Amino acid sequence: MTSTTTVMNSPLTGKSSASPPSFDGAxxxxxxxxxxxxxxxxxxxxxxxxGIMYLIGxxxxxxxxxxxxLLIRTELFFPGRTxxxxxxxxxxxxxxxxxxxxxxxxxxxxxxLGNFVLPMQLGAKDVAFPRLNLASFHLWVLGALFLVxxxxxxxxxxxxxxxxxxxxxxSTAVIPATFGAFIxxxxxxxxxxxxxxxxxxxxxxxxxxxxxxxxxxxLYATAIIQVLATPVxxxxxxxxxxxxxxxxxxxxxxxxxxxxxxxxxxxxxSHPAVYIMIVPAFGVIxxxxxxxxxxxxxxxxxxxxxxxxIAVLGFFVWGHHMFTSGxxxxxxxxxxxxxxxxxxxxxxxxxxxxxxxYKGRIHLxxxxxxxxxxxxVFTIGGLTGIFLGTMSIDVHLHDTYFVVAHFHYVMMxxxxxxxxGGLHYWWPKMFGRTYDEKLARIATGVVFVGLNLTFxxxxxxxxxxxxxxxxxxxPEFTHLHxxxxxGAFIxxxxxxxxxxxxxxxxxxPINAAANPWGASTLEWTLPSPxxxxxxHEAPVVTAGPYxxxxxxxxxxxxxxxxxxxxxxxxxxxxxxxxxxxxxANTSKPPGVREPGVNADGDQSDSAxxxxxxxxxx
Amino acid sequence: xxxxxxxxxxxxxxxxxxxxxxxKAGSLSAGQFDWLYDxxxxxxxxxxxxxxxxxxxxxxxxxxxxxxxxxxxDKTPDHNTTLELTxxxxxxxxxxxxxxxxxxxxxxxxxxxxxxxxxNVTGQxxxxxxxxxxxxSDNALHVPVNTPVRLLLTxxxxxxxxxxxxxxxxxxxxxxxxxxMWFQSTEAGEYSIFCAEYCGAGHSRMLSRVVVHEPGGYExxxxxxxxxxNSLPLPELGAQLYQKQxxxxxxxxxxxxxxxxxxxxxxxxxxxxxxxxxIDVDANYIRESIAxxxxxxxxxxxxxxxxxxxxxxxxxxTALIEYIKTxx
Numbered sequence: 001m002t003s004t005t006t007v008m009n010s011p012l013t014g015k016s017s018a019s020p021p022s023f024d025g026a027x028x029x030x031x032x033x034x035x036x037x038x039x040x041x042x043x044x045x046x047x048x049x050x051g052i053m054y055l056i057g058x059x060x061x062x063x064x065x066x067x068x069x070l071l072i073r074t075e076l077f078f079p080g081r082t083x084x085x086x087x088x089x090x091x092x093x094x095x096x097x098x099x100x101x102x103x104x105x106x107x108x109x110x111x112x113l114g115n116f117v118l119p120m121q122l123g124a125k126d127v128a129f130p131r132l133n134l135a136s137f138h139l140w141v142l143g144a145l146f147l148v149x150x151x152x153x154x155x156x157x158x159x160x161x162x163x164x165x166x167x168x169x170x171s172t173a174v175i176p177a178t179f180g181a182f183i184x185x186x187x188x189x190x191x192x193x194x195x196x197x198x199x200x201x202x203x204x205x206x207x208x209x210x211x212x213x214x215x216x217x218x219l220y221a222t223a224i225i226q227v228l229a230t231p232v233x234x235x236x237x238x239x240x241x242x243x244x245x246x247x248x249x250x251x252x253x254x255x256x257x258x259x260x261x262x263x264x265x266x267x268x269x270s271h272p273a274v275y276i277m278i279v280p281a282f283g284v285i286x287x288x289x290x291x292x293x294x295x296x297x298x299x300x301x302x303x304x305x306x307x308x309x310i311a312v313l314g315f316f317v318w319g320h321h322m323f324t325s326g327x328x329x330x331x332x333x334x335x336x337x338x339x340x341x342x343x344x345x346x347x348x349x350x351x352x353x354x355x356x357x358y359k360g361r362i363h364l365x366x367x368x369x370x371x372x373x374x375x376x377v378f379t380i381g382g383l384t385g386i387f388l389g390t391m392s393i394d395v396h397l398h399d400t401y402f403v404v405a406h407f408h409y410v411m412m413x414x415x416x417x418x419x420x421g422g423l424h425y426w427w428p429k430m431f432g433r434t435y436d437e438k439l440a441r442i443a444t445g446v447v448f449v450g451l452n453l454t455f456x457x458x459x460x461x462x463x464x465x466x467x468x469x470x471x472x473x474x475p476e477f478t479h480l481h482x483x484x485x486x487g488a489f490i491x492x493x494x495x496x497x498x499x500x501x502x503x504x505x506x507x508x509p510i511n512a513a514a515n516p517w518g519a520s521t522l523e524w525t526l527p528s529p530x531x532x533x534x535x536h537e538a539p540v541v542t543a544g545p546y547x548x549x550x551x552x553x554x555x556x557x558x559x560x561x562x563x564x565x566x567x568x569x570x571x572x573x574x575x576x577x578x579x580x581x582x583x584a585n586t587s588k589p590p591g592v593r594e595p596g597v598n599a600d601g602d603q604s605d606s607a608x609x610x611x612x613x614x615x616x617x
Numbered sequence: 618x619x620x621x622x623x624x625x626x627x628x629x630x631x632x633x634x635x636x637x638x639x640x641k642a643g644s645l646s647a648g649q650f651d652w653l654y655d656x657x658x659x660x661x662x663x664x665x666x667x668x669x670x671x672x673x674x675x676x677x678x679x680x681x682x683x684x685x686x687x688x689x690x691d692k693t694p695d696h697n698t699t700l701e702l703t704x705x706x707x708x709x710x711x712x713x714x715x716x717x718x719x720x721x722x723x724x725x726x727x728x729x730x731x732x733x734x735x736x737n738v739t740g741q742x743x744x745x746x747x748x749x750x751x752x753x754s755d756n757a758l759h760v761p762v763n764t765p766v767r768l769l770l771t772x773x774x775x776x777x778x779x780x781x782x783x784x785x786x787x788x789x790x791x792x793x794x795x796x797x798m799w800f801q802s803t804e805a806g807e808y809s810i811f812c813a814e815y816c817g818a819g820h821s822r823m824l825s826r827v828v829v830h831e832p833g834g835y836e837x838x839x840x841x842x843x844x845x846x847n848s849l850p851l852p853e854l855g856a857q858l859y860q861k862q863x864x865x866x867x868x869x870x871x872x873x874x875x876x877x878x879x880x881x882x883x884x885x886x887x888x889x890x891x892x893x894x895x896i897d898v899d900a901n902y903i904r905e906s907i908a909x910x911x912x913x914x915x916x917x918x919x920x921x922x923x924x925x926x927x928x929x930x931x932x933x934x935t936a937l938i939e940y941i942k943t944x945x
Contacts, residue, residue: 086818086819086820086821086876087818087876087919090815090817090818090820157817157818158815159815163775163776163814163815165774165775165776165792166775166776166815166816166817169774169775170817171919171920171921253791253792253793253794254792254793258793258794259776259791259792259793260791260794293679293690294681294688294689294690295689295690295693296690296695297695298695298696299695299696299697299701300695300696301696302696302701302705323723324778324787324788324789324813325789325791325796326788326789326791326794326796329723329724329727332723333720333723336716336719336720336723337716340712340713340715340716341709341712343708343712344705344708344709344712347704347705347708348701348704348705350668351704352701354668354671354672354675355700357672357675357676357679358675358679358693359679359690359691359693360675360679360690361679361680361681361688361689361690362675362676362679362680362681363681363684364676364680372672372676375668375672376665376668376669376672379664379665379668379669380661380665383660383661383664383665384661386657386660386661386712386715387654387657387661389716389719390653390657390715390716390718390719391719391720391722391723392646392649392650392653392718392719392720392721392722392723392725392726393650393653393654393657393719393722394719395723395726395785395786395787396650396654396782396785396786396787398787398813399778399780399787399813399814399815400780400813460637460638463638463639463654464634464638464639464640464782465631465640465780465782465783465809465811467780467811467812467813467821468813468815469815469820469821470820470821471820471821472821472822473821474628474629474631474809474824475628476631518684549689549690550689553687554684554685554687556684556685
């Protein structure tokens with residue numbers, strides 16, 4: 001990390017770069033067009049395609065969950081009945097929560113951005129277990145279908161928490177919904193397992209742990225939680241199903257069970273799950289801020305290790321959801337104290353991100369605007385967490401709109417904002433196309449305004465005593481509810497705008513540079529979109545992930561960065577000087593190959609340990 | 618909207634609060650709560666503004682001119698252990714102080730004085746029932762001012778949570794076990810009670826009131842209630858039970874559709890059951906529906922009603938039937 005004679009860690013490796021660069025050649029082997037036909041997508045083992053399929057699936061779920069949110073906010077525009085009856089409202093908020101948590105935010109950053117980026121940041125050809133990766137996506141689809149089945153039969157009306165004995169006695173289709181969540185849990189475990197093994201085993205020569213991009217650190221911390229906590233959710237939901245089907249008394253006191261036991265089981269998973277949702281967001285922000293500040297990240301080790309600290313501490317705080325459940329004072333006290341400890345690694349990250357901007361050269365492109373929005377929103381979300389961790393304060397605020405506002409600031413404001421930042425950051429890499437930057441900046445502003453207008457009034461509602469999950473409310477709360485509903489529609493408009501210009505960008509010809517932002521992690525050494533096999537040979541890493549910005553120069557007609565040609569033999573990028581000059585003088589992105597390198601079966605002489613799916617023994 | 622206007626009289630009314638954030642404080646613990654809440658609010662506002670100002674200042678001051686200019690950050694250290702430890706340890710002390718204050722407040726909330734007046738609370742879909750020392754029940758909580766009151770909570774069906782915002786307290790009512798909470802009100806008046814734990818279709822209507830009586834008022838109220846209950850004509854008693862036992866949450870008396878069938882014109886009507894049979898709604902059907910609600914459900918309604926078996930006396934059952942008869 002301290003190497004001052006920074007060296008491009010993203011050399012144009014091996015013989016591929018020595019051949020004459022050809023823009024068309026890169027495109028013909030793009031992973032997008034490598035195979036054709038629907039089956040080549042549905043059964044692909046390519047991590048990039050799986051990431052894109054997750055993107056499509058998760059965004060579809062996000063649309064459905066978002067429409068439900070707007071219906072909820074419309075119903076709440078006036079007290080009393082506005083659109084629907086109480087039962088429908090309860091089903092809608094249950095679906096909204098279950099979809100957004102299990103189908104959207106938990107898989108969001110890891111399964112979309114992580115799947116797409118992780119192997120490339122490792123200089124690898126794929127994740128460690130490509131088939132498991134595909135199985136993860138197929139399970140996601142199956143889990144989603146079970147949620148749809150619940151909707152068709154009679155959507156669950158339990159809230160996404162499925163608290164017993166309500167969930168074991170209500171007449172709605174709870175079993176398909178919980179079984180869907182059970183399956184989605186396995187999808188999440190498979191992704192986590194894959195990431196842990198990939199990070200341990202597939203790092204390229206020269207990439208020690210402290211040379212890993214922080215996004216990988218955050219995915220690693222997340223994966224640990226996914227693998228260790230999710231099985232508990234699976235067990236809990238199976239017990240719940242067993243109780244409903246066979247009247248086995250586990251949680252329902254009428255059968256001799258204990259409903260508070262369910263709360264413990266549920267939150268033992270679902271609190272760590274909060275960190276499954278937010279820790280990857282930290283990783284995305286840690287990638288964006290240095291690249292757009294043209295400066296090495298400040299406090300790399302603190303940021304990296306604080307992700308792990310959060311992952312570990314996150315396992316021991318679940319009881320802070322239960323200060324008013326009748327849980328003993330001693331248990332509550334321990335949970336509260338541990339909860340406060342998590343504030344520290346979280347605060348460290350925020351300080352480090354801000355310090356990274358100090359004396360940088362800040363570019364306010366869309367990803368950076370999202371990162372700045374994230375800092376504002378997440379700081380509010382985090383600080384209001386302090387209110388809720390304080391036991392005596394939580395007794396008043398628990399189960400009110402204050403909690404709703406808090407976790408929407410963290411989940412919606414934190415995770416989704418970071419996801420959108422990451423999506424805009426990697427979009428040119430994913431599809432080889434740039435989006436309309438002006439529209440994107442406007443949409444970012446609309447999302448930011450909508451988000452704050454929707455959720456800030458909810459803090460006041462909650463502090464004034466408005467309970468959550470209320471179909472109806474006292475007239476004194478009307479104005480704040482209306483403000484929140486107006487915000488929700490602005491937020492919705494922002495998302496629609498975003499979807500429109502992003503989808504429109506796909507109609508453009510391929511125009512994105514290999515490295516439009518001048519970032520120095522390995523994925524940017526590949527053409528946009530990347531070739532099917534990612535790296536022909538494993539790159540050798542000689543510097544940290546945020547080193548070497550000074551070795552990249554912006555080429556205007558390329559709309560992207562290329563390695564700076566250097567005179568003298570000091571450092572260098574691993575490319576012979578004459579080649580560097582050649583590359584800089586062509587308007588071609590670095591790292592492109594001649595057509596057919598991979599198709600020729602050249603990979604047989606590849607030095608990497610990884611093999612592409614289909615070539616496994 | 619419409620139902621609300623009709624029921625407006627029955628709604629709890631929160632007294633006007635003098636602060637922006639919080640409802641009017643009505644108990645000893647509310648005072649404790651409010652200063653800590655204010656402290657946290659100020660701390661948060663200062664922190665958020667601090668982060669925002671730092672961010673905006675840095676963005677303006679170090680804004681890159683253009684990509685073409687190829688500017689690179691000034692050479693600055695990329696870590697500084699002293700700085701990192703400082704901004705880890707100072708927040709640690711602050712949050713630990715907050716933890717201790719929160720802990721103290723919580724300990725007070727969970728430790729009722731020994732001589733507190735006791736009231737038993739039962740949560741049931743979707744009604745609160747408060748039982749006083751003389752055995753009388755009411756669906757509003759009546760307490761004397763400046764007296765510690767201890768509530769012993771349980772539920773007969775699913776988890777509910779008794780929440781009194783003006784007192785800044787909340788406790789779950791869990792089936793199969795007892796939980797407790799206590800408060801000491803500081804000012805006579807009426808304050809809202811909400812159910813804070815989601816409990817189904819009537820969750821948002823599971824509202825009630827705390828009535829804090831002036832000195833002497835509580836005892837008067839208790840004895841008056843007792844007298845009234847024993848001497849009231851049956852239809853009037855039925856009307857009171859309709860309010861107090863939670864019938865009103867699901868059955869309207871104006872013909873509007875809630876969770877269950879409206880009582881308006883119910884008596885003597887022909888109703889189709891969920892199995893297709895048609896019956897006349899008579900005294901026996903009503904009695905059966907109160908004791909065993911799931912036995913015969915009117916078509917188009919969910920089997921959502923809890924049983925009232927053993928909760929109502931014969932006189933009270935008859936009173937309800939007589940009351941329904943009057944709703945033509």
